[in-house]
Amino acid sequence: MTRSSILRRESHRARASRAARIGRILARLYPDARISLDFSTPWQCLAATILSAQCTDERVNKVTPALFAEFPDARATAAAPRARIEKLIASTGFFRQKANSLISAARQVVERHGGEVPESMDDLVALTGVGRKTANVIRGHVFQQPGFAVDTHVRRVTYRLGLTRNSDPVKIERDLAAILPPSEWSAFSMRLILHGRRVCSARNPACENCSIAPDCPKIGLKALPSHPRSIHV
Ligand code: SF4
Incomplete structure (x- = not known):
């Protein structure tokens, strides 16, 4: 199937089968499909994920030990001096905005959910x-x-x-949810993140060394692999 026809002609069932094949290959490539942020409680996962915006997980993992030692949970963070939080997270960038998000989210978790991170999408x-x-x-x-x-x-x-023709994250989520079983959603997205970092990079995708290339129409790319920098995405 050519890249131009794949979205137009591929049936829902065929796309789901292709996604399943891709998922199996990615599972072999990246068996440990977890975020690389360090945390030991739901609140710490939430806090580390907020800090990871526009920042590497490695950098976040360098600041969270001191942050969580001083402010280990939502109650402690809700009562934390803003300046102290800002100082502890400064190296993650956008630290004033992130400190505000941490303290505000912590207060909301305490006030609305008794200090426990909620589970539902709407509450989160x-x-x-x-x-x-x-x-x-x-x-x-x-x-x-x-x-x-x-x-x-x-x-x-x-x-x-x-696997999608959308660029809006909510629509992408909806498209992928429609062709993957719910049990696969979390691991599949984590594996795509790893594949995007290691193989399918924005500027120089390594299509010639990509294990899922047989199932990839390379939409948005042209002149690959001989001119791998000529991309549109
Ligand atoms: S565009 Fe290239 S590197 Fe990215 S998934 Fe497809 S074949 Fe692999």
Whole structure:
């Protein structure tokens, strides 16, 4: 199937079968499909995920030990001096905004949920600094609930794979949820993130070394692999 015809002609069932094949290959490539943020409680997962915006997980993991030692849970964070939080998280970037999100979300968790991070999507996205991506990470990693997190890597790779024709994260989530069983959502999205970082990069996708290339129409790319920098996504 050519790249131009794949979205137009591929049936829902065929796309679901292709997604399942891709999922099996990615599962062999990336068997440990978890975020690389360090945390030991639901609140710490939420806090680390907020801090990971526009920042590497490695950098977040360098600041959270001191942050969680001083402010281990939502109650402690809700009562924390803002300046102290800002100082502890400064190296993650956008630290004033992130400190505000942490303290506001902590107060909401305490006031609305008795200090326990809620499980439902509606309750999670109502917290300051928590969008659907963060909520899906928390649901998948803390509560073992279906959650398809869409970040910049997932957005790029699913588009190139022809698993969606949308660029809006909510629509991408909906498209992938329609062709994957809920039990696969969390792991599939984590594996796409890893594949986007390691193989299907934005500027220089390594299609010639990609294990899922036989199932990829490479939508949005042209002149690959001889001119791998000529991309549109
Ligand atoms: S074949 Fe190329 S475009 Fe498709 S997933 Fe692999 S690296 Fe990305």
